[in-house]
Amino acid sequence: MTDAGRIEGIAATLVTANLDTDQIMPKQFLRGIDKRGLDKGLLWDLRFDAEGRPRPGFVLNQPAFAETRILIAGPNFGCGSSREHAVWGLQQYGIEAVIASSFGEIFYSNAMNNRLLAVMLPQADVQVLMKEADESADPLRVEIDVQSLTVRTPRNTRSFVLSERHRRMFLDGLDMIGASLTYQRAIDAFAKRHWAEQPWLRDVALRTRQRLDKEAHG
Template sequence: MDKFTKLTGIAAPMPLVNIDTDMIIPKVFLKTIKRSGLGVNLFDEMRYDRQGNEIEDFVLNQPQYREAEILVAGDNFGCGSSREHAPWAIKDYGIRCVISTSFADIFFNNCFKNGILPIVVSEEEHALLMKDAEKGSNARITVDLEAQEVTTSDGEVIAFEVDAFKKHCLLNGLDDIGLTMEKSASIDAFEAQASQARPWV
């Protein structure tokens, strides 16, 4: 998993509330178990018409937001089904941080396991960041995980909370497999001892 330390990038404003996982990645694209290739279908039903053409006024289709790495989203982002394909699609598109006033619990935890930093802010802070994101590609927001701060393009600093263990995992690029591999020496020692004690197994 890619490490997340500090990110400075374009933030795309998406104020719509209750964006569920089916809106993030529709069920028709859930046939794969690969984490790559889903970015092209991120927000598919909002992003394309029935002929597959881009809908011009959708935020990620606008020239100033095509390279967005941060998403300032509406309340209750990631609600609905628990599909992990949702953070896969977000990450594959290139978005590494989602900022909202609240997230669905399962989606929130899945983000951390896939190298995405979800940040919860107050309504006032959210309004400030949304307004900053609406400035377009000239307004870049900085997210510093180590310092737990978001800095607007105008230099205003917003502190955020993050679970210490989840922070450690993101800073060091550790998903569940990575965490297990940190214990590989202990696992090998246990298996060697078990093999000697029970050679018939």
């Protein structure tokens, strides 16, 4: 369940460190011209064997985890290539947040720009949550509150840090462009002041091209 500032649901653990974007979304699922259907390829080699049969031991293939909304993952999650499809595939599968001690830098930016919440906790705290999940008789339920920047489980509460920019983007439902446009007045004022002070810089490329075209045909 998700509201403006909270994600709550079943959490599954993926203990593998350095789970890269090639594993999260293999290359054979990048052939389409739109974003649809990427959930089918998510973690393909972990979910299925060489014949395409589901691996029963993999957590997301177990019926109890069919409604997983949160992943508790190993360090350096999302390293590797910059494919944004990894984020889209996670979201299409129903994943709304990933908790890990660290993320690949580009994956983290892609995730936050698409409103897939990437929560960084110290590795010791991640291991505490994984241990609680292992010891729970039922799938662990986790609540992530972006207003208070806390992760809560039945036995634990942990605080995390999020930049104010990313926090506001998540709470207000904005991507990077939308967040930038909240400064539209300041942008317009800067542009007006800039051109007033340095008018000779305005449309330099256009005016140069026009001059060259005139000389070429003159």
